[in-house]
Amino acid sequence: MTSTLPLAPKALHVRKATEDDLPRLLDIHLGAYPDPRGLASRRRSLETNAFGGLDDLYVIGRGERLLGHAFLYAMQGWFGGRRVRLGGIASVAVAAEARGQGIARALIEHLHAVSHARGDAIALLYAFRYGFYRRLGYGPVTPLHQLEIAPSAIPAEWTRAARGAMRSLVPDDHDTLVRIYEAAAARSTGWLARRPLLWEKRLLDENRLWFIAEDERGYIAWTAEQREENGPTRLIVHDLVAQDDDAWRVLWGHLGAQKDQVAWIEVGVAQDDPALFALSDADMHRPGLPRMEHPLGIVHAGPMVRVNDVAAALAARGYPAAGAGAESALIVGVGASADRATPLRIAIENGTAHVTATDAPVDLLFSDAAVLASVAYGGVRPSQAARTGLVTARDRLTLGRADQLFAIPAFDALDPF
Known part of the structure; x- marks a missing residue:
C-alpha cells in the first residue's frame, strides 16, 4: 500500500x-x-x-x-x-x-x-548521526563498554570453578540455549527476543565456538582470531549469557582458563557490569597515555530509543514491585514547563504501571519525550538526567522516588542490527 x-x-x-x-x-x-x-x-x-x-x-x-x-x-x-x-x-x-x-x-x-x-511501544535504531535522530525524538541509552583484557586478569577462583563445569555445544542443546538466553534476558535491558532465523544464523557461523555449562545455567560463544600470521590470539566474545551470578562467574572463569593460548579477550559489557571490579592487571602492562595509564577498552554509544506514545510506552515496560502503592505514585509530565505539560499519574502494582491522565501538579518534568525515552527504556536514572537539567523534580525526595520507580539495569546490546 x-x-x-x-x-x-x-x-x-x-x-x-x-x-x-x-x-x-x-x-x-x-x-x-x-x-x-x-x-x-x-x-x-x-x-x-x-x-x-x-x-x-x-x-x-x-x-x-x-x-x-x-x-x-x-x-x-x-x-x-x-x-x-x-x-x-x-x-x-x-x-x-x-x-x-x-x-x-x-x-x-x-x-x-x-x-x-x-x-x-517504542522505536529503536543505531544512529549514523545522533544529532539528526535526536531531533526526531530519539534519546541515547547508557554507554556500552568494549573491554580488551588479558585472560590472566580473571580471578583464579573463577577459573577453578570453571574446571569440568563447561562442555562444547551439541545439536540437542538448541532449546537449552534459548531457555538460558530468555531467562537472562528478563534480567537485562534491551536484549532482543531472538527469532529462529537469528539463532540459525548465529549457530551456523563456522567461526563461532559455543560452550555450555554442564548444569545448563549459562553459555558462552566466541570467535578466535589472529590478526597476523603466528601473532597473538584474541577471543572475540559474542554471547556471555548466565541465568544467575554463580553461572556468570563460571563463564568468566572459562575465559580465564584460555590464558595459555590466548593473549587478549574482547568482550562487550553494559555500563553497570561488575566484572571490572574483580579483574586484576586487566591491561597486562599495555602502554597507556599520560592521563590514562591503564586503558581497559573503549566506551561507545549504543542504539537510540524513541517512545511512540508517552502513556503507552510508560505502561508497556515492567517495573520494580518494591515500594508500590498509592504513596509511591508519581505525576510526570513532558514539556518545556510544568504548566504546559499534560500530567500523567504512574502507579505501580505487581510490577505493572497504571498510567492515567490527571489534573494534579507535576512531580517530575521531562524536558521532552526523548529524555523520557532514555529514562524509561535506556537505563538512564532520573537523577542522572536531572544533573544535566533535562529532568526537573519537585524536590530531592521526589527524585529519589523516581529513581526507585524507573529502576532498570543499564542498557546492553548483544544483537546490533
Missing part, C-alpha cells in the same frame, strides 16, 4: 519494497554504505536477513524515481523484566542526488506512524 506524504516536498510517497525495486535499491545502498560487501551479499541482506526481509523494507520516492529505503523490523525486547513490542529501524539510505531534501526525515516519520499503528 502506498501512502502520500502531503507535507513532504513535491509529493513524496512511501510504500513497501518489491523485487522489482532491488536494482535501484542496491545502487542506493552501495552509495550509502561503501563497505567491502559485494552486490550479491547486499541483495541477500535486503531480501532476507537475521532480523527480517523484503516485507519489512520500505522505499520512498517521487513519481517513479526511488530516492531512499529503510527497514522497519517487528521486534520485541526486554525492559524491566517484560517483553515489549518495538520497531527496529535499520539501513536508512538516501540516494546521493537527493540528500539534504528532507527525504530521510519523511521516510522515518512514516515508519514511526506505521510502528505506532501496529502497537509498538
Whole structure:
C-alpha cells in the first residue's frame, strides 16, 4: 500500500519494497554504505536477513524515481523484566542526488506512524548521526563498554570453578540455549527476543565456538582470531549469557582458563557490569597515555530509543514491585514547563504501571519525550538526567522516588542490527 506524504516536498510517497525495486535499491545502498560487501551479499541482506526481509523494507520516492529505503523490523525486547513490542529501524539510505531534501526525515516519520499503528511501544535504531535522530525524538541509552583484557586478569577462583563445569555445544542443546538466553534476558535491558532465523544464523557461523555449562545455567560463544600470521590470539566474545551470578562467574572463569593460548579477550559489557571490579592487571602492562595509564577498552554509544506514545510506552515496560502503592505514585509530565505539560499519574502494582491522565501538579518534568525515552527504556536514572537539567523534580525526595520507580539495569546490546 502506498501512502502520500502531503507535507513532504513535491509529493513524496512511501510504500513497501518489491523485487522489482532491488536494482535501484542496491545502487542506493552501495552509495550509502561503501563497505567491502559485494552486490550479491547486499541483495541477500535486503531480501532476507537475521532480523527480517523484503516485507519489512520500505522505499520512498517521487513519481517513479526511488530516492531512499529503510527497514522497519517487528521486534520485541526486554525492559524491566517484560517483553515489549518495538520497531527496529535499520539501513536508512538516501540516494546521493537527493540528500539534504528532507527525504530521510519523511521516510522515518512514516515508519514511526506505521510502528505506532501496529502497537509498538517504542522505536529503536543505531544512529549514523545522533544529532539528526535526536531531533526526531530519539534519546541515547547508557554507554556500552568494549573491554580488551588479558585472560590472566580473571580471578583464579573463577577459573577453578570453571574446571569440568563447561562442555562444547551439541545439536540437542538448541532449546537449552534459548531457555538460558530468555531467562537472562528478563534480567537485562534491551536484549532482543531472538527469532529462529537469528539463532540459525548465529549457530551456523563456522567461526563461532559455543560452550555450555554442564548444569545448563549459562553459555558462552566466541570467535578466535589472529590478526597476523603466528601473532597473538584474541577471543572475540559474542554471547556471555548466565541465568544467575554463580553461572556468570563460571563463564568468566572459562575465559580465564584460555590464558595459555590466548593473549587478549574482547568482550562487550553494559555500563553497570561488575566484572571490572574483580579483574586484576586487566591491561597486562599495555602502554597507556599520560592521563590514562591503564586503558581497559573503549566506551561507545549504543542504539537510540524513541517512545511512540508517552502513556503507552510508560505502561508497556515492567517495573520494580518494591515500594508500590498509592504513596509511591508519581505525576510526570513532558514539556518545556510544568504548566504546559499534560500530567500523567504512574502507579505501580505487581510490577505493572497504571498510567492515567490527571489534573494534579507535576512531580517530575521531562524536558521532552526523548529524555523520557532514555529514562524509561535506556537505563538512564532520573537523577542522572536531572544533573544535566533535562529532568526537573519537585524536590530531592521526589527524585529519589523516581529513581526507585524507573529502576532498570543499564542498557546492553548483544544483537546490533
